[in-house]
Amino acid sequence: MFTLFALLFTLLAALVAGESHGITPHDMYSSSVGVLGCKINTNRVAYWPMSLLRIDQSGGTYDISYDAYNYLVSGQSATEHQITGGAVTMEVTNIPADNCVQHLKAGGLPLSASNSMNYVASCLGQPSSWVARNYRLFNIQDPVCHWGYDEQCTVDLAVSNQPSCPHALGATNGRLPDTVFNIEYGTGMVVAAP
Template sequence: MFPSFSLGLTFLAALVAGETRGITPHDMYSSSVGVLGCKIDTNRVAYWPMSVDCDNICVRVSYGGRSLELLRIDQSGGAYDISYDAYNYLVSGQSATVHPITGGAVNMEVQNVPAENCVKHLKAGGLALSASNSINYVASCLGQPNSWVARNYRLFNIQDPVCHWGYDEQCSLDLKISNQPSCPRALGSTNGRLPDTVFNIQYGTGAVVAAP
């Protein structure tokens, strides 16, 4: 009885404490599932090596007495990256636009937290996704109808994560009728490049530049 209880406490402590990972900075916004950078705070994103799922899209990263909650909406090639500004703040306590630093992997504590903790980083009332390029991800989440993404996704007629092409208009999806979203204008259409609305903070300089 007592050993089992002890193991249970150890397991709960591990969940609360999280895990340690070598965290590196990432200075160009991207999203493997098509989350639109113009509809989120791109300075608060995590790029983890595992695929993006439909519930665990918010992580807390802690270091030096500081913590940030970040949207986990991109799959990296193997690293545990976070937005450069988030990395800069956790290491130095200041924004990368104020006091940019450079550096490699820093061991930080990471843990999954409820997706609601990251709603503050969303600008569209939900997780904004590309209607033309995120349908596989959305369909997989709709197959889990109680998942957070299934209940909180939004589709926009914008083609790319950095919001260069398309129309900034919301679309609807009813898989019982079609596997293609319905938008006010033709799905995937465009009328020239949209104004720049996604910006990166350059590594090492702190300069704010439009996403390419």
């Protein structure tokens, strides 16, 4: 059905020929593969006419950010006019990853150096894949960017499977400033990610 990359890192668009799925809103940012919310536009992620960045590997669930869901259902941001409800059937199709680079603040797919190495190693096993050519590792421990150092890391799997960072991998110097914000379901209030 899908390749590993299409399943883990697929960029989706709506209202073009594709598969029908019940799309549901997700009002709290998360990523099961370690995509860092502080380095992407969290209001345009898929967990369709708009391009969304798929950053999760939830099996049969088709969650998207609450703001993207609200926009596709009502034509307005969730901060302006809140829509509540369950799944809405939408047409979904895969598009090239380069169509979503505007959602990536780091110049590539930002991943947690301490928590994404299985995903990175799998992607590097397919050197011509988009992720293998465009990933960025950061010394940030969690998807909502509360802990770690906001610094880039490198990895050479021929030498080690542990990334090299300016500070020790996984080290922290207290909580980082809030940089990931959620739009609360039903209220439209913008709040710092917990």
